Amino acid sequence: xxxxxxxxxxxxxxxxxxxxxxxxxxxxxxxxxxxxxxxxxxxxxxxxxxxxxxxxxxxxxxxxxxxxxxxxxxxxxxxxxxxxxxxxxxxxxxxxxxxxxxxxxxxxxxxxxxxxxxxxxxxxxxxxxxxxxxxxxxxxxxxxxxxxxxxxxxxxxxxxxxxxxxxxxxxxxxxxxxxxxxxxxxxxxxxxxxxxxxxxxxxxxxxxxxxxxxxxxxxxxxxxxxxxxxxxxxxxxxxxxxxxxxxxxxxxxxxxxxxxxxxxxxxxxxxxxxxxxxxxxxxxxxxxxxxxxxxxxxxxxxxxxxxxxxxxxxxxxxxxxxxxxxxxxxxxxxxxxxxxxxxxxxxxxxxxxxxxxxxxxxxxxxxxxxxxxxxxxxxxxxxxxxxxxxxxxxxxxxxxxxxxxxxxxxxxxxxxxxxx
Amino acid sequence: xxxxxxxxxxxxxxxxxxxxxxxxxxxxxxxxxxxxxxxxxxxxxxxxxxxxxxxxxxxxxxxxxxxxxxxxxxxxxxxxxxxxxxxxxxxxxxxxxxxxxxxxxxxxxxxxxxxxxxxxxxxxxxxxxxxxxxxxxxxxxxxxxxxxxxxxxxxxxxxxxxxxxxxxxxxxxxxxxxxxxxxxxxxxxxxxxxxxxxxxxxxxxxxxxxxxxxxxxxxxxxxxxxxxxxxxxxxxxxxxxxxxxxxxxxxxxxxxxxxxxxxxxxxxxxxxxxxxxxxxxxxxxxxxxxxxxxxxxxxxx
Numbered sequence: 081x082x083x084x085x086x087x088x089x090x091x092x093x094x095x096x097x098x099x100x101x102x103x104x105x106x107x108x109x110x111x112x113x114x115x116x117x118x119x120x121x122x123x124x125x126x127x128x129x130x131x132x133x134x135x136x137x138x139x140x141x142x143x144x145x146x147x148x149x150x151x152x153x154x155x156x157x158x159x160x161x162x163x164x165x166x167x168x169x170x171x172x173x174x175x176x177x178x179x180x181x182x183x184x185x186x187x188x189x190x191x192x193x194x195x196x197x198x199x200x201x202x203x204x205x206x207x208x209x210x211x212x213x214x215x216x217x218x219x220x221x222x223x224x225x226x227x228x229x230x231x232x233x234x235x236x237x238x239x240x241x242x243x244x245x246x247x248x249x250x251x252x253x254x255x256x257x258x259x260x261x262x263x264x265x266x267x268x269x270x271x272x273x274x275x276x277x278x279x280x281x282x283x284x285x286x287x288x289x290x291x292x293x294x295x296x297x298x299x300x301x302x303x304x305x306x307x308x309x310x311x312x313x314x315x316x317x318x319x320x321x322x323x324x325x326x327x328x329x330x331x332x333x334x335x336x337x338x339x340x341x342x343x344x345x346x347x348x349x350x351x352x353x354x355x356x357x358x359x360x361x362x363x364x365x366x367x368x369x370x371x372x373x374x375x376x377x378x379x380x381x382x383x384x385x386x387x388x389x390x391x392x393x394x395x396x397x398x399x400x401x402x403x404x405x406x407x408x409x410x411x412x413x414x415x416x417x418x419x420x421x422x423x424x425x426x427x428x429x430x431x432x433x434x435x436x437x438x439x440x441x442x443x444x445x446x447x448x449x450x451x452x453x454x455x456x457x458x459x460x461x462x463x464x465x466x467x468x469x470x471x472x473x474x475x476x477x478x479x480x481x482x483x484x485x486x487x488x489x490x491x492x493x494x495x496x497x498x499x500x
Numbered sequence: 501x502x503x504x505x506x507x508x509x510x511x512x513x514x515x516x517x518x519x520x521x522x523x524x525x526x527x528x529x530x531x532x533x534x535x536x537x538x539x540x541x542x543x544x545x546x547x548x549x550x551x552x553x554x555x556x557x558x559x560x561x562x563x564x565x566x567x568x569x570x571x572x573x574x575x576x577x578x579x580x581x582x583x584x585x586x587x588x589x590x591x592x593x594x595x596x597x598x599x600x601x602x603x604x605x606x607x608x609x610x611x612x613x614x615x616x617x618x619x620x621x622x623x624x625x626x627x628x629x630x631x632x633x634x635x636x637x638x639x640x641x642x643x644x645x646x647x648x649x650x651x652x653x654x655x656x657x658x659x660x661x662x663x664x665x666x667x668x669x670x671x672x673x674x675x676x677x678x679x680x681x682x683x684x685x686x687x688x689x690x691x692x693x694x695x696x697x698x699x700x701x702x703x704x705x706x707x708x709x710x711x712x713x714x715x716x717x718x719x720x721x722x723x724x725x726x727x728x729x730x731x732x733x734x735x736x737x738x739x740x741x742x743x744x745x746x747x748x749x750x751x752x753x754x755x756x757x758x759x760x761x762x763x764x765x766x767x768x769x770x771x772x773x774x775x776x777x778x779x780x781x782x783x784x785x786x787x788x789x790x791x792x793x794x795x796x797x798x799x800x801x
Contacts (some may be wrong), residue, residue, distance in 0.1 A: 085696045085768075090508040118774070157645045157663070162638045162690045169508040171688055183665060190667040298505040311521040316554035324553060330518040330669070335504065359552035367504045371517035371550070384525050408665055422670050425525070482668045491674040493664045 089168050091297055093194040094221070096177040096185050096212045101198050102229045104138070106267035107161060107174060110289065113274040116163035158188045167293045177208050182441065182456040183408040185212065186496060189219035190482070193297050197226045201234045201264075205247045207442050213248075214441050217255035218404065218458070218498065220478055222300045224252075224260045225291055232266040236279040254444055256475075259295075263288050301368040302477045306334030306342075307395065308388040309424035309480070314373055326357060326373035327382055332424060332479035333472075334390065335367040336374070341391045344382050345470045350391050351378040368479070385426040387470045387480075395470045395480060402436075403483065403497035404474075405453075405461050411494075412453040419485040419494070423469055430485065434462040460500070474498035509697050516543070516685040517550040518669060519648055520632065523683050524550075524557060526673035527630040530683075531588065533619075533801060534560035536572035537748040538705055539634025541579070542694055543685055545703050547632075548583060559586035561631065563619050565611040566593045567729050567750040575706040590622035607733070610753050616799050620656040623680055630673065630681040633801050638690045639778070642793035648687050654678035656799035682801075691746075691778050695771050699764045709767065711744040711759040722755025746771075746778040 095103055111117045129138045161172040173188030175181065189195065195216035199209055216224055226248055234240040241264045252260055263272055264283055271277035274289045286294070314326040336342075336353060343350045354375040356366045366372045374388065382388070389395060413419075413432060421430035435451035439458045446460075453459060474481030485495040506514065520543075523530045532547060534540045547556045560580055580587045592611050595601045595618045604610060623631065637644045647663055649671045664672055673681055686694070698705060715738050716723040717730065724730065726738050729752050743756035744767070761770045792800075 086507060086509070086700060088508045089505060090511045157660075159644050160637045160688070161644070162688075164508075164690070164692065169690075169693070187665045187667050191669075301504070303504050311518070312525045314551055314554050318553070318555070321553045326553075328521050328550070330514060357552070359549040369511060369514050369518075370506065371514040371521070373552070420674070422672065424670075479668060482670065484667060484670050484672065486672055486674055491672070491676065493666075493672045496665070496667045 084166050088164070088166070089297065090171070091168050091194060091292060091295070092171045092173065092192050093196055093292070094173040094175060094185075094188040094192040094216070095196045095198070096175045096188070096208075096215070101177075101200050101208075102267045103174075103177075103198055106196075106198065106227070106229065106265075106273065107172060109267055109270060109273050110170075110172075111161065111163050113270075113289075114163045114165055158184050165289070165293055170292065177212065179211065179441075180456060182211075182215070182458070183406060185215045186219060186406045189215055189221055190478075190496070192216075192219075192221050193300050194223040194225060194292070194295065195221045197224060199226060199228050199244055199248070201228050201230045201240055201244065204244050205251060209248070210251060210443075211441050213252060213255060213257075214444060217257050220256070220474060220498075222257075222259060222297075223295055224257050225288070225295075226260060226262045227267075227288060228262065228264045229267055231264045231271060231277075231280065232269050236264075236271070236277070238280070238282040241283075261285070261291060263291065302333040303335055303367055304333070305393055305395075305472065305477060306336055306340075306388075306390040307332040307424075307472070307477065307480045308336060308374065309426070310382055310384055310386045310388060311425050312384055313382065324375070325379070326375050327388065328371075328373045329388075329425065330371045331366050331368045333368050333477045334393075335365050336388075337365045338362075342376070342388050343391045343394060344376075344380060345387045345389060345394065346397055346468050347381065347386070349378075349380045351376040351380055353377075387424065387426075389470075395472045397468045397470050399465045399468050401463050401465065401469060401471060402500040403461055403463055404439075404500060405432075405457075405459050405485075405495050405497040407453050407455055407457045407459070407495045409487070409492060409494040410455050412455075413494070418488065420488055421463070421465060421469075421483050421485055423471065423483045424480055426469065428469065429466040430463050432461050433464045436460040436462065461497075463497075471499050473500060509693065509700060512686070512689055512693055513546065513549070513697070515669075515688065516546045519671070519683065519685040520547050520550040522649075522671050522673070523630050523632060523685075526671070527681070529627050530630040530632065531559045531561040531626070531628050533631045533633040533682075534562045534576065535634070535748065535801075536562065536568070536576050536706060537634065538694055538698065538709060539636065539686060541634075541703060541705060542689075542697060543632055543634045544579070544583070544585075545701065546685060555584045558632070559588045561588045561590070561622065561626075561628070563615045563622070564589050564591050564593075565615050565750050566591065567611055567727075567752045569706070569708055569725070569748065569751050569754075571706050571708050572748060575704075579704075588622070588626060590618050590625075592618045594618070595621065611750060612753060613795065616656075616795065619801075620799050623656065628680060629675070630683055632683045632685055634686055635684050635801060636689050636691075636694075637687050640792045642796055646684060646687065646796075648684055649673050650682045650684065651675065652680050652682060652799065656680070658682075658796050658799070660793065660797070692768075692771055695764070695768045699768055706748065708745045708748060710764075711742050711762045711766075713740055713742055714756070715739070716741050716743060716756065720755070723758065724755050725751055727751045746774075
């Protein structure tokens, strides 16, 4: 057996869409063509489709596994699907596209390297296209791949494709996305999904699968600003490791090397990295998203919630923070309500002190008059915390720039936010 | 591949270790639900990595239905001893003897549903507030929507429509007294990832996964192992076949496939070529279209 699997990378991407835009067909094709659907799964889906009186095989039934979803024929949650090619393993966060599912789209987008935006070639850029693209930009997904689908229904016309492309580009000028690509496809017929289309010789770009396999993702992580949120302290009780005091965590940014001068926040004490440990031995350097255990040269007080950073490159430490907030809960916050704010490995009490504006996610219009917070709203707010946060802007680092709010009375996650 | 990019297995490993450390940090009394299957073996291996050089700070909790493969029990005992982990083994037979549950009757009777009660009782008696399991989202459609940190109410029930959103790598493990969490560190792994990882890390697994000669019975489209718990039906006969198991559950409900894959390399190749899902031979999943969801809502693994 060859060892190619020891060289595969992982790409996480998100899709959003409604019943008719061909999203299920596209995902079905990616899974089917990469042999990720099994025969018994397909049989089961075919049987279920028949039972429901459908004349086609509804691939959504593959993952719309919850009883309510199957009965109502809708996706009500983020569904994760998996497939792999010899080059990469893919995790798809498949989310419903309607406005009432904004929170699911935000959830799916939070971990994605890439967003797949589907446009129906017959309809061009519609409200939903803008909404998905905006959420992708808000959540700082580094790559957007815009698939103009159902090209077979517009005679594979280059003109139709170019028109949609320029329509989208003029809208996307308002967004904060660096890398946007366009691919004309037919998910149903298979054009430019896995195989190059014979019907669109005018298109010289790559197929969707080739793009997914080759898009450069190594620089999606921040490898400049060193951030190591401490999850827990490891103190073995065995004699041979009597003096071992290791700080366990997952690198959130930068490259840490043995011997580096570091500072521990919020205390500000400095020391040097004595060693970076894993069960298979010490490593010379650790970078995001590696999980490692660090030891320091000096015996200083470090615990969960602290952050180890480079002495000369520190995050902002503050109790006042501006956040783009997405409200998830059916109930809006009570006036002056207090929350637990979770940020990296840290937890503090927090209060929303001011709503600056509410954003219309279809038009990007900022409404400063409306300040009532409702489910699926996206708002810019000021938050005050009881203890300092060691924070970066979300733009700089998605892991040290993100927070969630937890309602102390219900323990529910009621909102997620991106630090500005 | 660039110097500062992890392979897919390393990234999955790092994610799982992060999740396991969060469990340790956020809960008072966590444990690992250990079935003796490859997935819980991988979770245990990851837990060792997460706390090395300290010992694994969780007990291995094995719900013993009394219908085990003997190989599974032997493997479990050896592993616990080797890594110095405490073993907690609640018995389904005890739940039956105490009258907490009644043994199923009928031709497809199994102890699959029964172990839910044993598990929930064990959680209460031991005060576990988080149990980690090896369930993966690619295994079964009800699991595709499971969270890493999955909240259970004080009846141990799962409410799939009211799950907490999970964003980035922030996990909310807050709960009221009496409630607990199920945590799935390898949620994002596929069957293939698990096997590739076992191969890459050279992790010991029960011999049942490797092709071997065994007395079996043809039933329900699969080769069911012959055991003291099985009654032959009309027209059935015990034959000897070279088989291996893709998943391990109770000996009464786990079917094997004919296979010549007697090394890890051959198993990975076989998994790559497989056209049937791994749980296709599990009678417990075949009771209805949503049998996994129904069991999970009640408190199943």
